[in-house]
Amino acid sequence: MLSGDIPPNQTIYVKNLNEKVKKDELKRSLYCLFSQYGRILDIIALKTPKLRGQAWVCFSEVTAASNAVRQMQNFPFYEKPMRIQYAKTKSDCIAKEEGSFVPREKKKKQEEKVEKKRFPEESKQSSVPNGTHGASNGGPTASFRPGSTSQEAAAPNDILFIENLPYETTGRMLEMLFEQYPGFKEVRLIDAKPGIAFVDFEDDIQSSMAMQALQGFKITPQNPMVINFAKK
DNA sequence: AGCACA
Numbered sequence: 606m607l608s609g610d611i612p613p614n615q616t617i618y619v620k621n622l623n624e625k626v627k628k629d630e631l632k633r634s635l636y637c638l639f640s641q642y643g644r645i646l647d648i649i650a651l652k653t654p655k656l657r658g659q660a661w662v663c664f665s666e667v668t669a670a671s672n673a674v675r676q677m678q679n680f681p682f683y684e685k686p687m688r689i690q691y692a693k694t695k696s697d698c699i700a701k702e703e704g705s706f707v708p709r710e711k712k713k714k715q716e717e718k719v720e721k722k723r724f725p726e727e728s729k730q731s732s733v734p735n736g737t738h739g740a741s742n743g744g745p746t747a748s749f750r751p752g753s754t755s756q757e758a759a760a761p762n763d764i765l766f767i768e769n770l771p772y773e774t775t776g777r778m779l780e781m782l783f784e785q786y787p788g789f790k791e792v793r794l795i796d797a798k799p800g801i802a803f804v805d806f807e808d809d810i811q812s813s814m815a816m817q818a819l820q821g822f823k824i825t826p827q828n829p830m831v832i833n834f835a836k837k
Numbered sequence: 838a839g840c841a842c843a
Contacts, residue, residue: 611840618840649842661841690840697842709842 615699616663616692617670623683624658634810635660637817638677641758641834643669647698663696672758680761682810761809764835765816767802771828779804782822786815803835 617639622631632648639645643664650660664670670691679686700706759766767779779792783804788811793803806812812834821829 616841620839647842651841651843653841653843655839656841657839659839659841663842693840 611691611693613667613671614691614693614695615665615667615670616661616696617673618659618661618690618692619687620659620690621685621688622658622660623685624652626683628652631660634682634814635662637813638680638682638761638810639664639673640817641761641813642673642676646702647696649696661692661696663698665702676758676760759834759836761813762834762837763806763809763812765804765806765812766833766835767804768800768831768833769828770800770802770830771825772799774800774802774824776802778824782819783815786818787811789815809834 619635626634628650631650635648635650636645639662643666646663646665648660648662651657662670662673664673674689674691677687678689681687695705697706770779774794776792776794779794779802783789783792786806788807790805790807793805795801795803804812804815806815816832816834819830820832823829
């Protein structure tokens with residue numbers, strides 16, 4: 606089958622990655638690219654001879670992984686089409702979240718269910734490649750409500766579609782925000798439709814970076830930006 | 838091509 610008979614998994618296995626790109630940049634880019642599908646708990650990438658050119662992206666939901674497998678299949682990423690499958694085994698970070706993690710020392714096949722209630726400590730500060738110095742104006746990312754139906758993720762595009770802007774937003778204001786990200790080309794406001802804008806980038810990797818960084822940015826306290834890829 | 842948890 607398409608996914609090579611591997612059953613769905615919260616973690617996707619990505620291969621055919623460009624081995625020249627440095628590990629941290631790779632993780633950041635993967636994070637930006639895939640976080641549109643859901644919350645990413647961790648990204649594993651190693652540069653050892655056996656493991657270079659591959660990465661594991663762990664999502665908090667299987668549905669996010671499924672969307673990512675389908676939508677980003679063969680996506681050209683650093684000049685190479687990504688090959689995406691479900692991971693074959695459960696990631697440590699997932700096992701930890703559900704309390705079934707067994708340290709690697711014991712190489713046992715410890716797949717038994719641990720009947721446990723939630724941990725009392727709810728500090729879900731998961732390790733995420735914290736690439737971007739994002740929207741640091743108080744409010745973190747917006748909870749995706751206005752506009753788009755967040756279940757149907759738009760395909761990557763070098764054009765971003767911005768919603769929920771205050772009516773008084775000017776092109777210059779948006780330029781100042783977006784031009785700090787590499788690949789920025791231009792901002793386009795629609796006179797007939799206040800509150801939305803399009804922002805063009807050189808490619809969809811760079812647009813993803815900016816989207817991730819500025820998602821939820823508040824120009825006014827009541828206007829967290831909602832950023833999506835523009836429809837093709 | 839290659840399925841780990843630096």
